[in-house]
Amino acid sequence: MTQTNNNMTVNPDLAMERAKCNFNVLEVTHIFDGGERNTLQRKKIEDVALNSGASKDALGEEHMSPKEKYENAVRKSCIYATMMKNELAELSGLESFGVSSPVIRRTADAFFKEVSPFLLHLGMFVPTIMGQCTPEQQSYWLPRALDMQIIGTYAQTELGHGTFIRGLETTATYDPETEEFVLHSPTLSSYKWWAGGLGKTVNYCIVVAQLYTKGECHGTHPFIVQIRDEDTHVPLPGIKVGEIGPKMGFNTADNGFLGFDHYRIPREHMLMKNAQVLKDGTYVKVARHGKLTYGTMVFVRVVLVNEVAFNLAKASTIAVRYSAIRRQSKPKPDEVEPQILDYVTQQHKLFIAIATAHALQLCSTWLWESFSAVLAQMKGGNTDTLPEFHALSSCLKAISTSDSAHLIEQCRHACGGHGYMISSGIPNLYNFVSATRTYEGDYTVLLLQTARFLVKAYEQAEAKKPLTPTVSYLAHAFSGSRATWDNSPDGIIRSFQALAAGKTAVCVTNMRKRMRAGLSQVDAWEMSTIQLVAAAEAHCRAVIADTYRKEIVRLTANSSPNVKVVMDQLTTLYLYYWALERTGDLLMFTSVSQKDLVDLQIAYEELLLKIRPNAVGLVDAFDLRDELLHSTLGSYDGRVYERLMEEALKSPMNKEPVSDAYSKYLRPMMKGKL
Numbered sequence: 001m002t003q004t005n006n007n008m009t010v011n012p013d014l015a016m017e018r019a020k021c022n023f024n025v026l027e028v029t030h031i032f033d034g035g036e037r038n039t040l041q042r043k044k045i046e047d048v049a050l051n052s053g054a055s056k057d058a059l060g061e062e063h064m065s066p067k068e069k070y071e072n073a074v075r076k077s078c079i080y081a082t083m084m085k086n087e088l089a090e091l092s093g094l095e096s097f098g099v100s101s102p103v104i105r106r107t108a109d110a111f112f113k114e115v116s117p118f119l120l121h122l123g124m125f126v127p128t129i130m131g132q133c134t135p136e137q138q139s140y141w142l143p144r145a146l147d148m149q150i151i152g153t154y155a156q157t158e159l160g161h162g163t164f165i166r167g168l169e170t171t172a173t174y175d176p177e178t179e180e181f182v183l184h185s186p187t188l189s190s191y192k193w194w195a196g197g198l199g200k201t202v203n204y205c206i207v208v209a210q211l212y213t214k215g216e217c218h219g220t221h222p223f224i225v226q227i228r229d230e231d232t233h234v235p236l237p238g239i240k241v242g243e244i245g246p247k248m249g250f251n252t253a254d255n256g257f258l259g260f261d262h263y264r265i266p267r268e269h270m271l272m273k274n275a276q277v278l279k280d281g282t283y284v285k286v287a288r289h290g291k292l293t294y295g296t297m298v299f300v301r302v303v304l305v306n307e308v309a310f311n312l313a314k315a316s317t318i319a320v321r322y323s324a325i326r327r328q329s330k331p332k333p334d335e336v337e338p339q340i341l342d343y344v345t346q347q348h349k350l351f352i353a354i355a356t357a358h359a360l361q362l363c364s365t366w367l368w369e370s371f372s373a374v375l376a377q378m379k380g381g382n383t384d385t386l387p388e389f390h391a392l393s394s395c396l397k398a399i400s401t402s403d404s405a406h407l408i409e410q411c412r413h414a415c416g417g418h419g420y421m422i423s424s425g426i427p428n429l430y431n432f433v434s435a436t437r438t439y440e441g442d443y444t445v446l447l448l449q450t451a452r453f454l455v456k457a458y459e460q461a462e463a464k465k466p467l468t469p470t471v472s473y474l475a476h477a478f479s480g481s482r483a484t485w486d487n488s489p490d491g492i493i494r495s496f497q498a499l500a501a502g503k504t505a506v507c508v509t510n511m512r513k514r515m516r517a518g519l520s521q522v523d524a525w526e527m528s529t530i531q532l533v534a535a536a537e538a539h540c541r542a543v544i545a546d547t548y549r550k551e552i553v554r555l556t557a558n559s560s561p562n563v564k565v566v567m568d569q570l571t572t573l574y575l576y577y578w579a580l581e582r583t584g585d586l587l588m589f590t591s592v593s594q595k596d597l598v599d600l601q602i603a604y605e606e607l608l609l610k611i612r613p614n615a616v617g618l619v620d621a622f623d624l625r626d627e628l629l630h631s632t633l634g635s636y637d638g639r640v641y642e643r644l645m646e647e648a649l650k651s652p653m654n655k656e657p658v659s660d661a662y663s664k665y666l667r668p669m670m671k672g673k674l
């Protein structure tokens with residue numbers, strides 16, 4: 001029997017789940033949104049952007065040709081950008097629209113099953129103008145970019161190099177005669193490759209190139225470069241630009257290639273906040289820290305933690321709602337088939353996804369606040385906190401993107417065969433999030449950046465020197481005894497810190513041993529990188545666990561009792577899950593016993609059962625409108641089978657009763673006439 005909810009026919013199993021939920025869903029929505037005010041503002045923005053129906057497609061994106069898909073994405077990007085400039089900026093409290101509203105960013109997902117070709121304009125072009133220009137340069141470029149009079153991207157990666165920025169080959173050679181830079185691509189491997197929107201959409205880009213002046217190379221620097229005519233959009237002479245072809249995802253982002261043939265730009269188009277080239281060619285370094293030109297990447301790494309938390313919330317909403325309506329198997333012959341959500345293995349797959357979405361969402365807010373504090377200090381000329389922040393943002397970007405991609409795939413597994421349908425929404429989420437593990441700094445490479453910081457911090461702790469906050473636990477690494485296991489939340493967090501400290505100590509010891517045996521420092525480091533990555537991962541897990549726990553305790557201080565209970569259950573589940581995933585490490589670095597671990601497993605399984613009745617309520621609390629989910633399996637009303645059939649019938653393959661392939665190939669083959 002179906003039931004109605006807000007004038008909507010709702011699947012009875014979902015209706016039953018909602019009736020069972022014992023906490024106030026809206027209160028948890030407020031926690032996830034960062035407060036009631038944010039929820040109200042988000043809803044206003046969503047209403048304006050989505051109620052008009054402008055986000056909808058007549059034909060599903062998945063049935064379009066690549067060219068149609070791209071054009072449709074540009075069409076909707078223009079509609080959304082116009083909304084952003086007009087109604088949404090005002091609603092979000094921004095003077096002009098820009099990068100600072102995650103809600104505006106998230107709402108855009110209703111318009112795109114994949115991504116907007118404007119993603120890099122707003123995600124990197126505008127932030128680079130904000131972060132790398134002098135005030136004069138900013139006053140020229142920023143209004144044009146924010147008003148979308150020009151559209152840009154960020155072209156750093158080349159065919160030959162992405163990770164190793166110092167290895168980029170594009171050159172920008174200063175010519176004092178004409179006061180211009182000459183941009184050149186000397187080799188095939190120096191061609192810019194990957195920049196989003198570069199293929200067909202943008203007319204400007206930030207180009208990162210090796211700067212030469214007075215015969216000397218000063219390393220990579222950013223330049224703002226016009227590549228297409230502002231009126232006709234035709235590529236300018238000296239520019240070779242195009243689209244790089246089909247990819248696993250991002251197929252509406254027209255990622256592109258770009259080469260320069262002695263292409264000239266005015267001297268003023270070098271972004272000169274951190275370094276300058278004077279008219280006569282003199283190079284002047286302004287910044288106090290050598291890596292400030294990497295600032296846009298650090299910004300995007302911070303943003304990505306929030307981005308993947310949101311996408312994981314979507315996948316877990318789809319998979320939990322589907323698991324509530326799907327019934328399969330008959331473990332008890334006299335009873336009806338259970339909802340698959342009743343299987344403990346299913347709960348094990350899904351509840352960690354819900355908890356991780358919360359953990360990453362809260363960490364992302366905390367990371368953003370830390371970033372704002374670092375930027376404020378740097379404005380005053382103090383870059384002391386940058387190394388710690390680089391280490392922190394690097395590992396959080398690596399672990400959040402990697403965990404989210406893994407858990408989204410796990411949500412797909414949890415949806416069985418139907419999860420493999422594009423219409424389930426999960427494949428597009430996976431394709432998007434799995435790329436985040438690679439772009440803006442590959443997983444391994446970023447964890448090794450964190451490991452550099454950890455090793456230095458360990459050496460400081462060894463020398464009894466002061467430590468920065470996120471690594472202060474290393475001070476206890478020299479007690480000589482194993483950390484005492486204690487299965488309280490704080491006890492588990494201390495154990496995670498002990499693992500990170502223990503693993504770092506092993507790396508340092510092994511590197512020293514290898515160096516004593518004759519290896520160079522570089523080779524000793526290289527031989528230890530598997531363990532260094534593991535140490536950085538352990539550090540990051542300790543940071544996430546600690547932050548998640550502290551933030552939940554803070555945010556639920558005034559919550560109703562049942563909300564407190566369910567939020568505590570989720571954080572505890574997160575801690576138990578990761579402790580059980582790392583039993584070998586716990587045995588190495590803490591006093592945990594076999595019995596403790598057996599007890600912990602039982603406590604974990606009991607926790608799953610406690611969370612079970614609230615599972616649908618927990619994903620409802622993410623408050624993701626159907627327009628954002630794009631899912632036959634995860635819509636609020638649970639009309640899964642009806643939607644799957646409706647989507648199947650939309651397939652262009654079903655337009656004709658007999659396919660042309662029959663007369664062309666099948667019939668001749670079957671009649672022996674091929």
Ligand SMILES: CC/C=C\C/C=C\C/C=C\C/C=C\C/C=C\C/C=C\CCC(=O)SCCNC(=O)CCNC(=O)[C@H](O)C(C)(C)COP(=O)(O)OP(=O)(O)OC[C@H]1O[C@@H](n2cnc3c(N)ncnc32)[C@H](O)[C@@H]1OP(=O)(O)O
Nearest residue numbers: 105108116118122123163164165291294390439440441452
């Ligand atoms: C209509 C549209 C609707 C809505 C849209 C709205 C809004 C959009 C908003 C958001 C969008 C959300 C998401 C996505 C946005 C865009 C993303 C899309 C695509 C991705 C784009 C890219 O990928 S751009 C290219 C990114 N590339 C990389 O990340 C390269 C990675 N490599 C590096 O970072 C470096 O090379 C390195 C760190 C690996 C090494 O650098 P280098 O060799 O120079 O350094 P060393 O190893 O020698 O180290 C020297 C010391 O410097 C320290 N260091 C390194 N980096 C930094 C840093 N960044 N900050 C501070 N310190 C740093 C290093 O640790 C060393 O220190 P020591 O003390 O140990 O010596």
Ligand SMILES: Cc1cc2nc3c(=O)[nH]c(=O)nc-3n(C[C@H](O)[C@H](O)[C@H](O)COP(=O)(O)OP(=O)(O)OC[C@H]3O[C@@H](n4cnc5c(N)ncnc54)[C@H](O)[C@@H]3O)c2cc1C
Nearest residue numbers: 154155156157161162163194195196435438439440441444
């Ligand atoms: C969808 C997508 C969009 C993108 N958009 C943009 C964009 O808009 N603009 C832009 O400039 N770039 C963009 N990129 C490029 C992206 O930033 C790079 O692909 C990324 O930084 C990884 O670099 P790489 O491709 O050189 O990988 P590689 O460095 O070649 O990595 C290959 C393997 O080598 C390993 N490796 C490399 N170096 C080391 C090391 N020192 N130690 C140990 N292992 C190492 C890596 O861990 C990895 O396993 C995009 C990429 C994707 C996939």
